[in-house]
Amino acid sequence: MRAQYACGIVLLGAVASPALQAFAAASRDVPLVFVNRRNPRGAGGSHVGINNRQAGADVARWFHAREWLRVAMIHGRLFSSATAGLLIGLFCGWL
DSSP: OGGGSSSEEEESOOOOOOHHHHHHHHHHTEEEEESOOOOTTTTOOOOOOHHHHHHHHHHHHHHHHHHHOEEEEOOSSTOOOHHHHHHHHHHHHHH
C-alpha cells in the first residue's frame, strides 16, 4: 500500500497559517517543495522562486534526480496563470 503514496509534494502559493504549519510538521517524512514562499520547516526547507515555469522545471528535475517519480501537487484553479506556468514548467522539466 505504501508504494502508492506520493513521494513528494509541491505546494504553489501556500498561505502561512496554523494549518500549513501542522501539515508541514505532520509530513516530515515526505519531501515538500514550496513555490513562491519559504518552506515553513525553516533552514534547509526546499523552495523555488517566482518564475513559475522555471520553478516547475526546477521542481521536476529535483524530484527526478532523486528518483522520486510519484509527485502530488496542491494548486489553485487551472485557469490561474501561476498554476498554468508551474504545470507547464513541471511537465517540460519532467521530459
